[in-house]
Amino acid sequence: MSQLDEQRGKRSDGIAIELVGLNKRYGDVTALDGVSLTVREGEIFGFLGPNGAGKSTTIDILLDFVRPSAGTATVLGYDAQTDSLAVRQAVGVLPDGYHLYDRLTARQHLEFAIASKSSDDDPIELLERVGIADAADRKAGGFSKGMRQRLVLAMALAGSPELLILDEPSTGLDPNGAREMRDIIRAERDRGATVFFSSHILEQVEAVCDRVGILRNGELVAVDTIDALRDALGTDARLVLTVESVTDDMVGAVATLPDVTGVRADGERRLTVSCASDAKSAVIRAVEAAGGTVVDFDVEETSLEEMFAAYTTDEYPATNSEGEGDSGLVTPSADGEEVRA
Numbered sequence: 001m002s003q004l005d006e007q008r009g010k011r012s013d014g015i016a017i018e019l020v021g022l023n024k025r026y027g028d029v030t031a032l033d034g035v036s037l038t039v040r041e042g043e044i045f046g047f048l049g050p051n052g053a054g055k056s057t058t059i060d061i062l063l064d065f066v067r068p069s070a071g072t073a074t075v076l077g078y079d080a081q082t083d084s085l086a087v088r089q090a091v092g093v094l095p096d097g098y099h100l101y102d103r104l105t106a107r108q109h110l111e112f113a114i115a116s117k118s119s120d121d122d123p124i125e126l127l128e129r130v131g132i133a134d135a136a137d138r139k140a141g142g143f144s145k146g147m148r149q150r151l152v153l154a155m156a157l158a159g160s161p162e163l164l165i166l167d168e169p170s171t172g173l174d175p176n177g178a179r180e181m182r183d184i185i186r187a188e189r190d191r192g193a194t195v196f197f198s199s200h201i202l203e204q205v206e207a208v209c210d211r212v213g214i215l216r217n218g219e220l221v222a223v224d225t226i227d228a229l230r231d232a233l234g235t236d237a238r239l240v241l242t243v244e245s246v247t248d249d250m251v252g253a254v255a256t257l258p259d260v261t262g263v264r265a266d267g268e269r270r271l272t273v274s275c276a277s278d279a280k281s282a283v284i285r286a287v288e289a290a291g292g293t294v295v296d297f298d299v300e301e302t303s304l305e306e307m308f309a310a311y312t313t314d315e316y317p318a319t320n321s322e323g324e325g326d327s328g329l330v331t332p333s334a335d336g337e338e339v340r341a
């Protein structure tokens with residue numbers, strides 16, 4: 001039986017975090033509005049949303065720093081309010097704006113974190129994992145922002161917790177630090193831990209998350225894998241083909257494919273095709289069936305920023321598979337006029 005299996009003990013539901021109908025009001029401000037969410041054991045779950053969406057409030061409720069106005073939060077089978085001590089004992093936390101003791105060294109911070117988890121970790125080994133072992137005996141007061149962040153992460157890892165809750169873990173980290181953070185998150189998942197983290201850094205989220213939840217104005221507007229969220233928007237992929245020579249037959253053959261919404265000939269050798277993500281190979285086959293030779297191709301998917309904007313703002317003109325919106329691509333007709341495919 002692994003250490004994590006032992007920690008899981010009586011639980012067998014496979015659920016790490018469960019929120020049901022969570023509401024939080026601060027006076028007139030509704031910070032959370034009926035949030036229900038299940039995070040499974042062993043997954044890396046990214047919690048996204050614009051500033052003020054309610055991410056920190058949710059995390060604060062999980063850790064009982066804030067009480068909900070309504071609804072329940074369960075963490076590793078414990079009620080976040082009535083069993084908050086058990087939750088804090090079992091969870092590794094990297095909170096937003098954690099306070100370090102400026103006069104204590106990194107090693108002393110780790111010794112404190114290890115003792116509070118009743119574990120027998122080696123402080124230096126934890127500091128090595130986050131890349132600041134050489135500063136073990138320096139006082140935290142002199143640490144840079146990124147070093148402070150790494151130290152708090154090392155403290156969160158103490159006791160090999162079953163669940164890590166990380167609020168904006170990449171804040172203050174340089175690109176190497178952000179990469180190391182991703183490696184640590186993956187290593188924790190590989191160990192069997194669940195990782196729940198909030199972030200604004202979409203590339204970071206895409207690189208490591210199994211699923212994401214997107215909050216907007218206190219409401220959970222989407223929960224899925226990033227690929228599924230992209231597909232759900234129905235925004236097309238753009239396929240840019242380089243062929244030996246563009247012909248009208250080729251353009252016509254591609255334009256009549258069911259999942260193609262636009263074709264444009266750019267010069268004599270380039271075809272830009274707007275189509276559903278899974279129609280790309282059909283496009284290439286149609287070009288070849290029309291006698292063309294594909295020399296090269298490139299795919300442009302919906303960017304993460306576009307996807308995030310589509311879920312979190314009203315302004316974004318999301319295209320959908322029924323053809324609403326504007327793919328911006330038009331097909332040249334035989335007589336030289338341009339028509340929409």
Ligand SMILES: Nc1ncnc2c1ncn2[C@@H]1O[C@H](COP(=O)(O)OP(=O)(O)OP(=O)(O)O)[C@@H](O)[C@H]1O
Nearest residue numbers: 026029030031049050051052053054055056057058
């Ligand atoms: N203590 C508080 N008193 C009053 N309003 C609060 C308090 N804490 C949060 N809020 C409000 O609740 C809403 C959600 O804030 P929260 O900090 O949870 O958002 P967030 O998604 O973490 O934002 P950010 O990405 O900027 O950290 C905001 O409108 C915020 O102003």
